[in-house]
Amino acid sequence: MRLARRRVRYPGGVRLPGRRGQARWGYHHATVAAEIDQRRPRPDEPGRDRGGIDHPGDHPRRGADRAARRSLGRTSGRRAARLRWRGARWSSGHRGRVREVTSPASSGNGRPAFEWVESYPLTNTLRLPASAERLLRLNDLSEATLATPVVADWLADAATRVVAGGSNVVFATPAIAQAVSVAADDWTASAAGDGRIDLSVEAGKGLDALVRETTARGWFGIEALAEIPGTVGAAPMQNVGAYGTEISDVTRWVETWDRRERRIRRFDPDACDFSYRSSRFKREAGRWLILRVGLRLSTQAPADWPPVDYPGVEEAVDRWSRRTGREREAISPAEYAEVITAIRRAKLPDWREGWPGSAGSFFHNPIVSEHVAERLALRWPGMPRFPVVGGVKIPAGWLIETVGMKGYRDGPMAVSARHALVLEHHGGATGPEFLQFAESVRHRVAEVTGIELAIEPECVTRR
Numbered sequence: 475m476r477l478a479r480r481r482v483r484y485p486g487g488v489r490l491p492g493r494r495g496q497a498r499w500g501y502h503h504a505t506v507a508a509e510i511d512q513r514r515p516r517p518d519e520p521g522r523d524r525g526g527i528d529h530p531g532d533h534p535r536r537g538a539d540r541a542a543r544r545s546l547g548r549t550s551g552r553r554a555a556r557l558r559w560r561g562a563r564w565s566s567g568h569r570g571r572v573r574e575v576t577s578p579a580s581s582g583n584g585r586p587a588f589e590w591v592e593s594y595p596l597t598n599t600l601r602l603p604a605s606a607e608r609l610l611r612l613n614d615l616s617e618a619t620l621a622t623p624v625v626a627d628w629l630a631d632a633a634t635r636v637v638a639g640g641s642n643v644v645f646a647t648p649a650i651a652q653a654v655s656v657a658a659d660d661w662t663a664s665a666a667g668d669g670r671i672d673l674s675v676e677a678g679k680g681l682d683a684l685v686r687e688t689t690a691r692g693w694f695g696i697e698a699l700a701e702i703p704g705t706v707g708a709a710p711m712q713n714v715g716a717y718g719t720e721i722s723d724v725t726r727w728v729e730t731w732d733r734r735e736r737r738i739r740r741f742d743p744d745a746c747d748f749s750y751r752s753s754r755f756k757r758e759a760g761r762w763l764i765l766r767v768g769l770r771l772s773t774q775a776p777a778d779w780p781p782v783d784y785p786g787v788e789e790a791v792d793r794w795s796r797r798t799g800r801e802r803e804a805i806s807p808a809e810y811a812e813v814i815t816a817i818r819r820a821k822l823p824d825w826r827e828g829w830p831g832s833a834g835s836f837f838h839n840p841i842v843s844e845h846v847a848e849r850l851a852l853r854w855p856g857m858p859r860f861p862v863v864g865g866v867k868i869p870a871g872w873l874i875e876t877v878g879m880k881g882y883r884d885g886p887m888a889v890s891a892r893h894a895l896v897l898e899h900h901g902g903a904t905g906p907e908f909l910q911f912a913e914s915v916r917h918r919v920a921e922v923t924g925i926e927l928a929i930e931p932e933c934v935t936r937r
């Protein structure tokens with residue numbers, strides 16, 4: 475068996491110690507190490523022999539790795555794993571370091587098909603403290619990899635959470651036990667006739683990166699989703715949308731791993747059951763791991779190009795037109811994406827870095843009945859309202875501003891002074907404190923208007 479080797483970096487960017495050709499932390503050889511991992515006793519497990527587990531300051535498992543490497547050439551991976559396990563010496567004093575790499579097969583992109591990482595810091599745009607005790611990272615999305623028993627078992631376990639870009643989560647707990655993330659991020663495009671372009675995008679691809687790369691080629695379809703954080707895999711979960719475009723508008727299919735039935739399943743748009751900020755994948759929580767998304771873009775502008783119906787967009791496009799001296803119909807998808815980017819940057823904190831942290835819109839825009847909307851409009855005649863399927867949508871940002879909470883601050887937590895639907899974290903708050911702050915906003919809106927806001931991001935608790 476040819477063994478894949480890979481240098482692994484500490485998420486903070488520090489290369490792990492060790493000399494060339496020597497066993498390193500986070501630099502291991504192809505084994506079924508996940509199986510070892512599941513069998514090995516935890517240092518804190520009562521009544522278990524701690525023999526074989528390193529204590530802080532102990533030497534890393536050089537001897538064990540040498541023995542494993544010697545044996546790897548002439549035994550199966552499973553046997554080698556066991557051999558290594560018998561002699562393995564684990565460090566328990568290196569929290570935050572990548573401690574284990576599994577590479578039963580190399581994926582097409584040269585990376586190990588999957589990897590196990592321990593004490594993995596979970597970046598999130600709210601910048602709340604969070605880590606996963608153990609994370610499975612998938613670099614390869616083939617059925618062979620997903621059906622590997624250790625992978626399929628991990629995915630079938632209800633305690634395993636899917637983590638992605640961290641832009642739509644509130645970590646109510648600083649540590650989750652088990653997680654999985656899709657790192658595979660390739661995409662392909664093929665011409666489908668009449669200027670149509672069909673994309674197949676792996677779930678780990680950043681949504682904004684995809685928008686930039688496709689608009690740069692002059693393709694129309696997802697330019698309004700520019701500057702949105704998160705991954706393509708997370709996008710169908712909540713049917714991400716902005717400025718009049720929802721991902722469902724361009725989705726041809728969503729390919730998933732059925733965590734329960736342990737097989738790949740592909741859904742056409744109807745079967746995805748998309749609605750405002752929701753889908754069957756969100757409703758059937760814990761069942762689906764989204765692997766790939768099929769999107770249809772176009773080399774030709776749509777009839778109503780450029781879309782300017784959304785409040786604020788028309789003015790911004792007209793400003794672009796005056797600045798460039800070109801007709802507004804001449805705006806390219808990439809230029810339109812830049813216009814949207816400027817609008818978003820004026821309203822929302824930068825999700826790429828720095829403070830304050832935020833998760834974009836913190837509440838759903840409530841959809842109320844015609845009757846309720848009428849009642850509210852009697853009291854607030856200028857209330858913005860948008861007829862939608864199922865009722866009338868009222869901007870939650872307007873409700874929060876109307877009850878006087880825009881710019882309200884409580885220690886490190888604030889309602890944005892630029893956009894009332896955005897809650898900000900200025901550093902030092904815990905997840906529960908943040909949720910309590912959100913609850914005070916919710917409570918105030920309910921008290922004054924009678925409308926119960928629903929939290930939009932996913933709340934992550936330990937399970």
Ligand SMILES: NC(=O)C1=CN([C@@H]2O[C@H](COP(=O)(O)OP(=O)(O)OC[C@H]3O[C@@H](n4cnc5c(N)ncnc54)[C@H](OP(=O)(O)O)[C@@H]3O)[C@@H](O)[C@H]2O)C=CC1
Pocket residue numbers: 635636637638639640641642643656677681702703704705706707708709710711712714715716759760762763764765833834835932
């Ligand atoms: N419109 C806007 O302006 C904004 C939109 N967003 C959108 O919010 C979403 C968050 O994205 P991101 O930061 O990457 O995700 P997150 O890391 O915030 O994950 C959010 C939840 O989505 C689920 N999830 C994520 N990826 C997958 C997958 N491949 N398969 C199955 N479930 C998955 C998980 O649910 P579970 O735990 O239940 O498994 C997870 O808890 C994106 O759609 C992003 O575009 C975010 C900010 C602003």
Ligand SMILES: C=C(O[C@H]1[C@H](O)[C@@H](CO)O[C@H](OP(=O)(O)OP(=O)(O)OC[C@H]2O[C@@H](n3ccc(=O)[nH]c3=O)[C@H](O)[C@@H]2O)[C@@H]1NC(C)=O)C(=O)O
Pocket residue numbers: 715716717718785821833834835836837838839858869870871872873875880892893894895930
């Ligand atoms: C940021 C997110 O998505 C955003 C998305 O970017 C934008 C643009 O399409 O539209 C939604 O926000 P939104 O409804 O607040 O949109 P905006 O255009 O900013 O505001 C709508 C209206 O709310 C009112 N408003 C907003 C903010 C404020 O401080 N005060 C106020 O009165 C205004 O009437 C404004 O016209 C999405 N949010 C939801 C929950 O649907 C996200 O999901 O995280």
